[in-house]
Amino acid sequence: MLTTVVGSYPSFPRQPSSIGEKISNCMGSYDAYKSALELAVQDQVKAGVNLISDGQVRGNMLEVFAREIPGMITKDGIPIIIDRIQPAPHSIGASDIKMALKTASKLSSDFSNDLQILSKNKFQDKFKGIKAIITGPTTLALSSRIEGFYSKDEKNEAIIDIASVLKKEAEHLQNAGAAVIQIDEPFLSTGIADLKIAKKAIEIIVNDLHQPTSIHVCGPISEVIDDLLKFKVSIIDCEFADQNKNLEALESINLNGKKMGLGCIDTKTNTVETKEQVASIIKKGIELVGKENLIADPDCGMRLRSREAAYSKLKIMVETVKWLS
Numbered sequence: 109m110l111t112t113v114v115g116s117y118p119s120f121p122r123q124p125s126s127i128g129e130k131i132s133n134c135m136g137s138y139d140a141y142k143s144a145l146e147l148a149v150q151d152q153v154k155a156g157v158n159l160i161s162d163g164q165v166r167g168n169m170l171e172v173f174a175r176e177i178p179g180m181i182t183k184d185g186i187p188i189i190i191d192r193i194q195p196a197p198h199s200i201g202a203s204d205i206k207m208a209l210k211t212a213s214k215l216s217s218d219f220s221n222d223l224q225i226l227s228k229n230k231f232q233d234k235f236k237g238i239k240a241i242i243t244g245p246t247t248l249a250l251s252s253r254i255e256g257f258y259s260k261d262e263k264n265e266a267i268i269d270i271a272s273v274l275k276k277e278a279e280h281l282q283n284a285g286a287a288v289i290q291i292d293e294p295f296l297s298t299g300i301a302d303l304k305i306a307k308k309a310i311e312i313i314v315n316d317l318h319q320p321t322s323i324h325v326c327g328p329i330s331e332v333i334d335d336l337l338k339f340k341v342s343i344i345d346c347e348f349a350d351q352n353k354n355l356e357a358l359e360s361i362n363l364n365g366k367k368m369g370l371g372c373i374d375t376k377t378n379t380v381e382t383k384e385q386v387a388s389i390i391k392k393g394i395e396l397v398g399k400e401n402l403i404a405d406p407d408c409g410m411r412l413r414s415r416e417a418a419y420s421k422l423k424i425m426v427e428t429v430k431w432l433s
């Protein structure tokens with residue numbers, strides 16, 4: 109069974125300290141987040157995770173996209189749509205994907221094999237690679253205040269325009285070496301999102317991609333799982349540690365050839381679970397959808413956890429998966 113992360117990792121930007129760093133800071137080329145990214149990658153590789161992320165260390169999932177997309181700005185961390193949404197002139201995350209792959213391949217040669225391609229239908233247990241993460245168009249639009257171009261009460265047009273921008277970004281990420289493209293749509297379980305528009309928007313992003321795609325949805329899924337399974341992605345990723353009613357929602361589903369991302373680590377607490385706790389969720393998942401259809405991961409991003417807890421949680425997850433195989 110493959111292991112992965114949802115994406116974010118504790119981030120510790122570092123101020124320039126050496127003379128060289130101070131000079132590049134003056135010239136505007138110093139990257140305070142480079143060491144945070146390297147640390148996130150190192151911990152994931154060391155914990156033995158198959159499909160790692162770049163740690164999403166540069167800010168929260170809304171602002172990192174909203175501040176780069178023409179037509180959007182951020183104010184106090186909140187995205188605001190001020191004009192017609194247009195494609196960004198450059199990729200938002202491709203350089204971080206490249207930096208993460210370079211860091212990972214220095215630590216383990218498993219990450220440097222360019223020929224390793226994750227098949228959409230059968231995931232090889234030993235696969236090592238990187239997953240790129242995009243904040244979904246529905247979540248981005250519904251979290252934004254509209255102050256220009258679009259109607260305030262009708263966000264569908266903005267959702268579709270954001271999707272066209274993210275389609276280009278997904279292609280950049282795929283070209284940068286991402287083995288999987290994940291779209292985060294926490295709003296889809298809240299009851300306020302229009303799932304038909306959300307599905308259409310996801311299709312715009314994934315239609316021409318050749319790599320497997322995933323959608324991550326937080327919260328309770330019993331009301332939405334049947335709709336999510338109709339989305340045109342390879343993996344549906346949800347929370348099962350903190351949301352154990354979600355396991356019941358898997359009892360009568362038809363996977364339609366998709367894989368299930370099984371959140372089996374609670375990401376709301378620093379308390380590290382025991383192997384037995386993790387195993388009980390994975391065993392239930394195996395019973396309900398079959399081992400060959402599961403990928404194990406934490407419930408959600410780990411940005412708010414301590415580094416020690418985040419690392420220990422990943423390690424116990426990987427050890428439990430090995431223990432059960």
Ligand SMILES: [Zn+2]
Nearest residue numbers: 325326408409
């Ligand atoms: Zn989540």
